Amino acid sequence: MDKQLEELSFEELILILEKKTKEVEEGKLDLDNSVKAYEEGMKIVELANKKLDEAERKIVCLNKKEDGSVVEEEIE
Numbered sequence: 001m002d003k004q005l006e007e008l009s010f011e012e013l014i015l016i017l018e019k020k021t022k023e024v025e026e027g028k029l030d031l032d033n034s035v036k037a038y039e040e041g042m043k044i045v046e047l048a049n050k051k052l053d054e055a056e057r058k059i060v061c062l063n064k065k066e067d068g069s070v071v072e073e074e075i076e
Contacts, residue, residue, distance in 0.1 A: 002043065005047055009051075010048055014048060017045065020037045020041045023037060024038065
């Protein structure tokens with residue numbers, strides 16, 4: 001399942017996380033399945049954070065120089 005999760009977009013990961021959260025909150029799962037859902041949810045959170053970090057590294061900052069030209073600089 002981890003390989004499949006890695007291929008999902010950030011938005012898809014959040015939807016899955018919301019579904020798992022709802023299942024746990026509604027009390028429809030027994031204790032073992034609640035713990036399993038929690039563990040899976042934490043993996044999804046970790047992967048979503050990784051995707052956010054990757055996106056932040058790709059952000060380009062546009063800076064205007066004194067001569068009026070614009071220069072792209074990656075945010076580190």
